[in-house]
Amino acid sequence: MTAIQQPHPAQAAVTPLVEVRGLHTYYGESHVLHGIDLTLLPGETLSLLGRNGMGKTTTLKSILAFVPPRRGEVSIKGQSTAKRRPWQLVRQGIGYVPEGRGIFPGISVREHLIMAARPNERGQSPWTLERVLDTFPRLGQRIHHDGSLLSGGEQQMLSIGRALTTNPDLIILDEATEGLAPLIRDEIWKIIREIKASGIASIIVDKNIDNLLEVADRHVLLVKGEVVFSGDSRGLREDPSMLETHLGVA
Numbered sequence: 654m655t656a657i658q659q660p661h662p663a664q665a666a667v668t669p670l671v672e673v674r675g676l677h678t679y680y681g682e683s684h685v686l687h688g689i690d691l692t693l694l695p696g697e698t699l700s701l702l703g704r705n706g707m708g709k710t711t712t713l714k715s716i717l718a719f720v721p722p723r724r725g726e727v728s729i730k731g732q733s734t735a736k737r738r739p740w741q742l743v744r745q746g747i748g749y750v751p752e753g754r755g756i757f758p759g760i761s762v763r764e765h766l767i768m769a770a771r772p773n774e775r776g777q778s779p780w781t782l783e784r785v786l787d788t789f790p791r792l793g794q795r796i797h798h799d800g801s802l803l804s805g806g807e808q809q810m811l812s813i814g815r816a817l818t819t820n821p822d823l824i825i826l827d828e829a830t831e832g833l834a835p836l837i838r839d840e841i842w843k844i845i846r847e848i849k850a851s852g853i854a855s856i857i858v859d860k861n862i863d864n865l866l867e868v869a870d871r872h873v874l875l876v877k878g879e880v881v882f883s884g885d886s887r888g889l890r891e892d893p894s895m896l897e898t899h900l901g902v903a
């Protein structure tokens with residue numbers, strides 16, 4: 654069964670930060686996304702749910718043009734991303750925290766945090782190096798260490814911190830708490846809440862449904878590259894069969 658909640662009429666007038674319409678993405682002959690639709694408004698937190706292999710990472714990579722869709726349309730801030738390169742989209746205010754973190758050997762924590770730093774499109778830099786280090790005191794303690802020698806949790810913080818130094822309007826987090834110890838995971842969720850409170854929109858892929866239900870304003874649930882639910886946490890809680898059937902959450 655598909656359950657798609659319509660946006661509130663008052664929201665319809667706002668230009669979405671991200672608008673995805675009828676996305677079809679392939680790897681060679683393998684047809685992975687089958688007509689994905691999703692909308693993210695400025696400042697919103699959206700979770701992308703689904704079991705392994707359902708197309709969450711591919712959706713993120715299609716939005717960012719790493720894996721361009723074969724059909725369908727992606728718009729960022731009202732502009733079509735067709736023919737645009739990932740780095741151009743990142744410059745439009747998207748911070749990407751990829752699965753696997755993307756930390757480079759031979760580059761210090763400080764260098765990771767200054768190499769991508771830049772003001773936002775409005776020329777403002779609310780996320781200075783100092784603010785990032787205040788948010789992640791562990792990074793301050795390891796400031797001259799080689800990024801690749803940090804613990805998994807510290808690397809994750811560095812990956813998020815680096816994305817914040819680009820002063821994004823949207824941050825995309827793919828499995829940011831995967832494989833981390835519970836206490837470190839809690840720290841990452843605390844940071845995600847702080848990011849939300851600071852007004853940055855986010856798209857989050859994560860396995861921790863309880864945290865997602867608490868933090869995310871809306872959820873999009875994928876099954877085999879199709880959206881089977883789109884709505885808020887209340888809608889999802891009111892339909893436990895959705896979580897049970899498609900995520901195995903009892």
Ligand SMILES: Nc1ncnc2c1ncn2[C@@H]1O[C@H](COP(=O)(O)OP(=O)(O)OP(=O)(O)O)[C@@H](O)[C@H]1O
Nearest residue numbers: 680681683685703704705706707708709710711712
């Ligand atoms: N580079 C690739 N080449 C071919 N097929 C791929 C590639 N990357 C992913 N796939 C396939 O595309 C489908 C969707 O994968 P995707 O990584 O988007 O799923 P996911 O929901 O993010 O799951 P996971 O949590 O396992 O990453 C899967 O069947 C996967 O095997």
